[in-house]
Amino acid sequence: MSDAMPEPVVDDQTDGAAGEAPGEPAAAAPLGVARERTGHPAVDARLARLAEVDALPADGHPEVYEDVHRGLRDELTSLDAHPAPRPHDNRS
Template sequence: MDDAPRPLGVERVGTGDGRVDGLLGRLADLDELPVAEHQGVYEETHEGLRAVLAALDVAQGPPPPAAR
């Protein structure tokens, strides 16, 4: 019986945002990395996605005043 890790083969669809696609593409590297390094990749990806979302908030500016 072969207990070696195998790639999941999950197809990744692009988001259309190069920043997000680049970060998510980093997850594909997990198949080639030792398990001990996976947490670092997850943390980098999470922080990168948070930064992209924060940049979107800044680019849009504050919400309009509420209608009365």
């Protein structure tokens, strides 16, 4: 008996999805993840951009995810920003 792992069997005939040529990457398929509205228009707009990944191959996902993450971080940061001081009313 051997502790060595058996080599995986690669079948070139079933490398891709049905109807695709062997060795070709699988076509983009929607993930079907539902996005619920948050009630904050700016946040909802950022999250809506996530739908773009359904039409992209996997190597295009990071750019969208990073952009959405950056935008959400900016939205959160803006909550900490203090409004500019208002000028005092000097009416006598």
